[in-house]
Amino acid sequence: MTDEFRVLSPTAILGYGFPESSFRKGMERKPHLIAVDAGSTDPGPYYLGAGKAFTNRAFVKRDLRYMLREGVKNNIPVVVGTAGGSGASVHLEWCRQIVLEIAAEEKLSFKMGVIPADVSKETVKKALGEGRITPLACVPELTESLVDETTYLVAQIGPEPIIEALKAGCNVVLAGRCYDPACFAALPIMLGYDEGLALHMGKILECAAIAATPGSGADCALGILKKDSFILEALSPKRKFTCESAAAHTLYEKSDPYHLPGPGGAINLENCSFTDIGDGRVEVRGSRFEPTPRYLIKLEGARSIGYRSISIAGTRDPIMIGSIDQILAEVKAHIKEMSPEDDRSEQLFFHVYGKNGVMGQLEPLATTSSHELCIVIEALCPSQDEADTLCSVARSTLLHYGYAGRISTAGNLAFPFSPSDIKMGNVYEFSVYHLMDPAGEELFKPIIEDI
Amino acid sequence: MKRSILEAAKVIRSKNAGPFELTFDIIFKDREYFELFKSQNIVNPELIAKLYKIDVSDVLGIVWFAPANAVKATIKRPLASGAPGETDIYGAQQHAPLLEIEF
Secondary structure: OOOOEEEEEOOOOOOOOOOHHHHHHHHHOOOOEEEEEOOOOOOOOHHHHHOOOOOOHHHHHHHHHHHHHHHHHOOOOEEEEOOOOOOOHHHHHHHHHHHHHHHHHHOOOOEEEEEOOEOOHHHHHHHHHOOOEEEOOOOOOOOHHHHHHEEEEEEOEOHHHHHHHHHOOOOEEEEOOEOOOHHHHHHHHHOOOOHHHHHHHHHHHOOHHHHOEOOOOOOOEEEEEOOOEEEEEEOOOOOEOOHHHHHHHHHOOOOOOOEEEEOOEEEEOOOOEEEEEEOOEEEEEOOEEEEOOOOOEEEEEEEEEEEEEEEEEEEOOHHHHHOHHHHHHHHHHHHHHHOOOOOOHHHEEEEEEOOOOOOHHHOOOOOOOOOOEEEEEEEEEOOHHHHHHHHHHHHHHHHOOOOOOOOOOOOOOEOOOOOOEEEEEEEEEEEEEEEEOOOOOOOOOOEEEEO | OOOEHHHOEEEEEEEEOOOOEEEEEEEEOOHHHHHHHHHOOOOOHHHHHHHHOOOHHHEEEEEEEHHHOEEEEEEEOOOOOOOOOOOOOOOOOOOHHHHHOEO
16 A cells, blocks of 8 residues: 555546646646546436436547546556446446447557446346335335336446456456446555545545536546545646535535445545645545445336427417416316327426426426516327327417417417427336345456457 | 525535435535524524425435535425426526525
């Protein structure tokens, strides 16, 4: 174990980009590891369910090219967590293909570990039957049919499989769905650094310069792990870490900033301190890792719930705006009346921007003072044809609906586009978001290949 | 005379904490404002429930986090992120009612 272990985090999400100057400055600091988090559930269930990346391929390749070129040339391990955005096998393969392209173009050769994070439906159903599955807060109970309907089912892996790949001599590790801090923490934990500090540092580095001030999702950050602390450093002269920026980031996207749960345990920050040590650097102490009695992993899965079509329109009529809720309710009723055996009112949504389009049922203001409204008509049906039909009928009905007090009789909606209706394709929802006790079974093994 | 929270806070934000929870952060300008709000328990489950017209039981927790001079409130998402009827996948624009808090 050396005195310090330096980790370069180029960007908040692989494919978000970073300035070349910051990356160069990071490389001048001679990092021991270049690691990046490549995913999130934040963009919603579609990307996991459909097996698609939410980042742009060209820019993922651009970011990875810098990392691989410098990492392989200087013999610095490169670790990517949650490859392809959602980290299922299809996403992992997408990212692997990009790596292979870069390796060929740049004439790089290295040993690569690829770690699938998929969990088979049989494994999950067996665990369900044995009572080893528990829902996270606010999540419905898991059922066998939900498991069956799930298209991609992954677990957030911890540092262990990454350590296994690094121990096998991999210069490059691509992990499927991964606990965000794990890709940063695996190597230092393997080398004997404190797990709590390594994971907490990873928790901050996974968002790179978002935790600096001014924050940026497209800039690099450096973490320096020591025996009893870690130091955060920005790599652009435009930004710095402050105690407040680092501490504030600890709150981000978490329900309890003192206890950050992950695979096998939680980071406890009750005794954590942040100290400004000058030159835009912050030193963090006191973060502890507390293992849970059983090693639990978080499962994530999404299933298809149908197909969507939308139409975007506006209204500038004060009479219509004044009774918009009633008009939309009447339009729904009218559509139901046209095909009473085929009630689709539950499949039709009106997003009314200028009123409550952003907050929906959480919107506290009952009335609108907008002089114009945007209405997004959304049809969500079992098939694309049905969604197209419902969207079209809702659009034409609303366009010519004779509401009470109407004096503008030529049409109720202004459409910015022709065609007015857009097919949105398959729609997914999160079907699995549960903890599983793997009962000691080792589910995630690196596949090692020579490139 | 009541003062607006905008005098005391420098960050007021909302975000998903996973797809099933929505979390609010209020980061105060300094330790004094943090202590003032904390000692008077100004941010509490009843207030959050009132601002968002939800049941108090859907307010999952309030945590005062001194290292960041911040208070965090977490609620059950009315819909899971991306579920039918969704309006804000990331949950990043649900903070406005908090701007009405006074002290």
